[in-house]
Amino acid sequence: MDLIALYTGGKDSHYALIKAVQEGHVVKCLLTAEPGRQDSYMFHAVNARWALLHGQSMGLPHYLIQVSGVKEREVEELGDALAKYKRECGAEGVVTGAIASRYQKERVDRLAERLGLRHISPLWGKNQEELLLEEAEAEEFIIVAAMAMGLDERWLGARVGPEEARRLIELSRRYGFSPVGEGGEFETFVLRSPLLKRSVKILSAEKFWSPSGWGYLLIKEAALS
Template sequence: MNNKNFVMSFSGGKDSTLALYRMINRGYNPVAILTTIKKNEDESWTHGLSDDMLQRVSKSLNIPLLKVECDVCEYEKRFEEVLKEAKSMGASICAYGDIDIEDHKKWGIDRCTNADLDYEFPLWQEDRESLVHEFIDSGFTTIIKKVNLSFMGEEFLGKKLTKDVVEDIKKTGSDPCGENGEYHTFVVDGPLFKSPIEFDVKKIVLDHGYGHLEIL
């Protein structure tokens, strides 16, 4: 097995995209991107991306998509099953975009251990704001897809993440990287993409303390 082959735990957001970019630049080969999907719903966990949108991203990245379809109670078990599927495709590593939350890192390591895979955390313990700036400076385009209304207003939804917008996010008291769940992004273009991801905004939905863009 080529120990340079990896599967990327991928949300469609900026951190997992930057981690993917770094892994590729270090000479690793992505065999798949792995995304968790809500069981019986056409929506990814956390970022709320449809299957169609994820397929478009996969096609533009030219990296196969592996979907973990699960509900909360089977999340870990199904994640490990799909990691084993990635292993059968040649992956020896799973990479994650986590930055500094220890519980998240432990969760990722546990899944890899149970699936007999190594793990990489390319962004681990780096400065959050510096990572956002690196992402922007690398030429990626991302929009703010979801906000926690306890921290940020709905006016941020749909905005392209620029350094000026990062400053506006900081003014709300939110983390510039949104690592505490203040906001989530959807990356639509950049150096890994063959072509931009086209989408239309259907509406803004406010629900259970969150605002999110519904896109087609």
């Protein structure tokens, strides 16, 4: 099936592409939404536009849209963009990296049904600890936001391989957060994977850390290498 991907540049949306391709689907284009608010219910706000490098690396059309970030309104804005770009891409379905968030999945389900698309969610319902370990083996990614108790400033910019994934699982058990960051406890950015013909190199980045115990890594400059 020809697919349009709702894509953030993070580990879950990217791993969903890997799984979709393995299942025989063809990803025709990528769609990334950049919300106008940090507290968006649907979309990653940190470093969203740098996901465009992934589209370049994969040789795929990649569309960046601006959405309000306002609850429910941003869903309708996404629907308008999906209607436009599904025609341009010739897509029959939409693929997402949803794992456990019913809020996000149900809204994409409704949009897909309205637009005559099939929603493909290859990560949905997977054991989250096992999934994180799979992702750490399949792709190289860094943490770009740490919002959960138990994740300190040292995690910002940290590359997550199998050893770091096991440490995240330990911390998630101790502090009670999702080991894959499904609730926004942390966000990631992919640097290398089998789908990327060229890896991403971060040339400049700046850390922001709040006294309240959360923070993010803002990518200032990056390129394909």
